[in-house]
Amino acid sequence: MLAAVKRPLAVVGGTGPEGIGLALRFAVAGEPIVIGSRVLARALDAAAAVRAAVPGADVHGAENADAVASAGTVVLSVPFSGLAEILAAGRLVLDGKIVIDVVVPVAFRDGFCELLPVPGGGSAGEMIQRALPAARVVSAFKNLPAERLRDLAVPLEGDVVLCGNDAAARAEVAALIARLPRLRAVDAGALANARYLEALTALLLNLNRRHRAKTSIAILF
């Protein structure tokens, strides 16, 4: 009998700032990674950049659909403006997989970061779950600054509040977060909390702008 091969973590939209930041941090933690992109060449370039930054990292690039096919867990890290398109029927097959939603539906208008309405209501996380009813969606990482994720010289800090309707999936994501030094997973329960996580991102982005900072949060129990 063959030893089980650990399935990689796929990062769909892994060439954007948040996606590449998560790929870098999970590569440092020793996770095998597949960076997905709509354009294969961009995925390959991003994977090469992560391997250059993290010697010995098991990181590959692939088109999004291929990245997802091999993965056990998929990080969905596309800009909100591209979310509806990537969720279009049949584009990504995610049935039964854990899908970590890190999408933040926000935009700056006149210097103010605003939470945007989501098609169908609620949060980006709920929009993803509606489009992919057989995926195990967990919203997480919405309140960590991408610039800090990408800068491996700076330790991360703060709490990663997560939510989702599948308790076992939340526990698996919490275990994944525990692999990242100094971060603590905080389980908020139902996916309906994703709207509040997304609102918190808007608040933190306004604080960042005002205080020229890269804020994250800690929950004080």
Added chain:
Amino acid sequence: MLAAVKRPLAVVGGTGPEGIGLALRFAVAGEPIVIGSRVLARALDAAAAVRAAVPGADVHGAENADAVASAGTVVLSVPFSGLAEILAAGRLVLDGKIVIDVVVPVAFRDGFCELLPVPGGGSAGEMIQRALPAARVVSAFKNLPAERLRDLAVPLEGDVVLCGNDAAARAEVAALIARLPRLRAVDAGALANARYLEALTALLLNLNRRHRAKTSIAILF
């Protein structure tokens, strides 16, 4: 010329858990307080309770309109369900005064704390500012647990994120917060952030329920 007498801090709706908690904490800090209520007897009882808990405190009770008249700064601490009524034209004269909005438009449904829609849109803070255009509204204290405010044996902790459209008013509220040990004021700028502060309350209340906790937050800069 007479020495300036410090005008009291009025707490409208000061007999509810959050209002009485703030009255207690500010009484400990040596602020003169007037607790307001729709019913004079309840205001007087609450004031007596605060004086009993904080010997030497300068705390009085009054009907809401009278409490407001003598105050320089007014904490508006009514349940969201009673907000429209208290904002009805002419009921409270708050022109030129700093109004600290601590209202959270949330409700529990099937065990889940939900952010409620606000008449006219946006946040409770913006609803107050729309109703009282000449008041200097600052939203604050929305993310501190009332039960902890009321328990003087337990030190407070965390950041009080505040927002409002009048920068001088925000600075005055920040100075007031600085009088409460261990709390830090974090200025988020425009009042439009109030919606995000209120969403954060819903998230914290869901965390409280799930983890049997009384959470507050820290912003990590």
